Amino acid sequence: MHFITSAFWAFLPTVLALYWALRVHWRWQNALLLAASYFFYGWWDARFLLLIAGSTAVDFVVGRRLAALEAPRSRKAWLGVSLAFNLGMLAWFKYAGFLVEQWVSAWASVGVTMDPMTMQIILPVGISFYTFQTLSYSIDVYRRRIEPAQDVVAFATYVAFFPQLVAGPIERATRLLPQMLGPRSVTETSVRSGLRLMCWGVFKKVVIADSAAVYANAAFGEAGWSGPYMVVGVVAFALQIYGDFSGYSDIAIGTARLFGIRLRSNFRFPYFSRDLGEFWRRWHVSLNTWFRDYLYIPLGGSRRGRGRAVFNVAVVFLVSGLWHGADWKFVTWGAVHAACFVPLFLRGGNRRPEQVWRWSDLPKTLWTFAVVCFAWVFFRADDMGHALDVLARMGQGWTAGDAPDWKMPGYEAFAWALAAFALLEWAQFRYGVRWLWRRAWRGPWVEAVLIAVSLFFGLRQASQEFIYFAF
Amino acid sequence: MRALIHRPLAILAGVCLLWGAAHLWMGRGADAEFEQAHRGEVVVFGDSHAGDVRLPQAPRFAFPAQDLVSTWMWMDAFVRAGDADSKVKVVVLTVWPSKFLPLAERRLSGRIQEDRWGQSVLGRVGPVLGFRHMVEPAVPWRLRWRMLLNTFQLRSSIRTSGWDCQDRSIPSDYGFKMGTLVQEAPWFDGAKVSRWALGQIVRLAESQSWELVLLEHPMHRSFLDQVHPGAMADYEAALKAAAEHPRITYVDMARFPLPDSGFRDYHHLTCEGSAAVADRLEPLLEGWGISP
Structure with missing residues (x-):
């Protein structure tokens, strides 16, 4: 189901009516939202609900373990579980075919022909969005920026909230999760x-x-x-x-x-x-700030010298390209932006406050x-x-x-x-x-x-x- | 909380008002076209075949893939736009088996067709959609809803006139593959809505004392060889039954031995094909005192 279908315009008023009928009990509202979100996603292909449920379960458990543990090594190991599961899922569904193709063509270039097993992997809708959303939760709990969720239904609703489930905006747990943990209201x-x-x-x-x-x-x-x-x-x-x-x-x-x-x-x-700096502060803001906070800054940002900063910028743009799809054309798209952005970055032009x-x-x-x-x-x-x-x-x-x-x-x-x-x-x-x-x-x-x-x-x-x- | 109910209702009311205004405006435009058409003696209704009918003076209300329900609605609007001064004597309606095939019936059940022809037709019929069509029990509910929605296309009913033909014909090895439903199923039995609409059209013509010509063009053998023979026989019998009325004429040319040079595809004609049809149609019109 997507927004420009008659099914959605029948679905939305129904869910809204039930949702506000349950307004006395916000936990029930969450349960309804969760069921509605799974129905919304399952309308496309119910099999892939298992992935969302799996990602939710893994990150819920990881979040609680991260909060309970003090030893840095154990905490890193648990964060590794979340990263491995979410990025592994993304890698399998989105990049496996591409990687096999590159492997085969690399061998072919030195004269070795391979007959790879053909993989027909369907890309689950929205997987790049919700995996980033759950990842940000685990990383934020690891960094002790937020408390782990205690309410599994509220957490699952945060992951699967249907309006933004399949194409964003990619929400942070620090912003969306607290809204799932209390009564809600609307004004005129x-x-x-x-x-x-x-x-x-x-x-x-x-x-x-x-x-x-x-x-x-x-x-x-x-x-x-x-x-x-x-x-x-x-x-x-x-x-x-x-x-x-x-x-x-x-x-x-x-x-x-x-x-x-x-x-x-x-x-x-x-x-x-x-300029391109301003463009990237205005285009797909939720993804770009995600890359800034969870990739660019952990790589060292601009704190380790200009050369390293340029490298980090290039990595962010290339990964951003790859995030859009497993194809060299997307990597090139990222590379073009990187090449055009870096001169501005070196002049400090990307940090100028926005003027009217x-x-x-x-x-x-x-x-x-x-x-x-x-x-x-x-x-x-x-x-x-x-x-x-x-x-x-x-x-x-x-x-x-x-x-x-x-x-x-x-x-x-x-x-x-x-x-x-x-x-x-x-x-x-x-x-x-x-x-x-x-x-x-x-x-x-x-x-x-x-x-x-x-x-x-x-x-x-x-x-x-x-x-x-x-x- | 009340805003959640009031605001959407207010928006909906606004949309309905806009729809009403646009519908009235488009309806007036369609009426003007129909009134113009009442000044001639012959009017052509139908689908893309109407373009191959060699009647350059006659106004034409036709659109590719036009189904019989929307043709009935156009003819109904045409009748209402007429008055005592109307000069119309003959209405030519192009018919062929496709109007009764499962694809047509599926479209008339209100389902969206991938090539969007059905959608275009619903837009064309929008200006003449009236309350009477919406309460007609034989029209499927989903089709009524889609007709209502598609008036937002704000398309005009397009009256055309003049005539042009093309010489480029099919190659000698031409072939066309029909779907299995057309080949294997007795599809005419299932064409409930189309058959009902044909009945309505016949009744309209009777009520106006028009001569109604059910004009069927020659079909290429690649179609005739594949189509379910029983269904085809039922279809032809139904048209012949309709033509038992003294003012209804069925020009049955489906099996007319037209050479390949007469076809642009399995059902559209070249200049040569159009001339063959005109040879059958013109004597009829002359018999009613009309010069084509």
Whole structure:
């Protein structure tokens, strides 16, 4: 089940009604949320519930043992259990096929042919997200930043909370777990903001991402676009992935608010960034801060000299690329970002406090967007060969010639929707998110219009799977 | 806590208001198109086959993969848009077995079709959707809901006119593989909704004293050789039964010996194929005093 299905819109009110009917007993609310979350996940493939349950059980036990033990060696051993289980699970389901492939091709390069056992491993939806969430819990307990959970149902609900289970935001136990351990409430303001975020997320996904996908798929597909049309296709993918992923995050955050639970923001208008440092503080915030806290800093951060700091930055970007998928194209995507980020890092530009955006920043913003789009080519392409082909085609066909058939059905409506979207995004970025909630716009008509426009687009075009489900 | 109920209801009410306004606006646009069509003597309804009918002057209400329920709804809206000054004498409706096949019936049960043709058709019929269609017991509930939802596509009913044809025909080794359901099952028995809709269309034509032509194009042998013979016979018998009414004519050309050069695919025609159909249709129209 995902958010843009009729099943979800029947599921959500049912769970909400039962949830608030049980509001006197927050433990029962947790039990209901847990059952609902497992149902939500099991709708896709019930077999993989065992993985979530396994990860939950291991980290619950590890957390309690870490709190009970004092000897550093024993504590490290128990942390090792959590790391081995979660990373092992991730490695098996996500990277085993890739590693075997690399092993075989490495031997083939020296003339040794191998016939590997073919592995058809299905990637469980959301595995990269919930394993990182449970890992952060074990590491935080190990670092004694939080007390271990005593209530297994509350802990399991923290791991499997359905709005953010399959594509984030990746929550920390320090923030989400305490919310599972007490009564919750909603106010008129939180309901209003939650519903508006959900509608805005649906609009971003259905209107912007799914429409942009038509152009991106044509450009990266067999349409044979080149030159300016190929550039349009790459920009379309940039819009698609932003609308898709930030739309999902907005629906997740908005849905959680209806349950009286606050999730962290995951996107802060990243395409208005003036440099890559700012971009990474605004894009997929929950993942990037995770890497900062659990990889970059443990590696030594910037405390061990500039050379080591640069190495650590590169490691973070490469691992971030690999986190997205077991393919060299994702590693290259990370490497491109690392290569472009390191000069800024060495100048200390990534640490400058954020200034108010001015029109004089426009060239920097456009340049940063161009760099990000260049990297997206590797992310979106089928493989490295395809990425290089796309880049080559971007450089060709700039002289006047036959224009391809680029006008997709409904392109005028999409152009209007895109203009409105850009304006609303810019206004929120420039004047703050609350600009959208000002008094004149508090009425339900804003949500009604967003839903109506989403229905208009959603019913006319094919819906696309959320991109980050694949990670 | 009350906001959890009030706010979604307020949003829903807003969406319904917007829907109502858009529906009225689109409905008026469709009415205007139907009123225009009442100024001619012949009107063509149907699916993509209507594009191969050589009647350049006749307005056409057709869309690829148009099913019989939505055709009935268009014809119903067309009847309502007419008045005493209507000049319409003949309605040509293109029919072929596909309208009764399991795929069509599945679509009419409200299920989403992967190639999204069904979705497009529901959008096209949106402007003419009325309360009477929503309370019609023979229309499956899921289809009613999907028709209602798909009015949000805000598509127009598209009246087209003129005629064009293509010369590029199928190669001599052309073949087409039908699904097993079409080959092995007596599918006509299962086409409950389509058969009901055909009955409604016939009744509409009778009530208006129109000449209704059920026009069936030639089918390529690759289709005829595979289709379930019993189901095909039932289908043809049903059309012949409908044509027993004095004002209904069944132009049965499914087995017409058209050479391969007459087909663009197993059911669409080239200029040569269209001319063969026109040779059968034009004398009929002339018999009713209409110059094609």
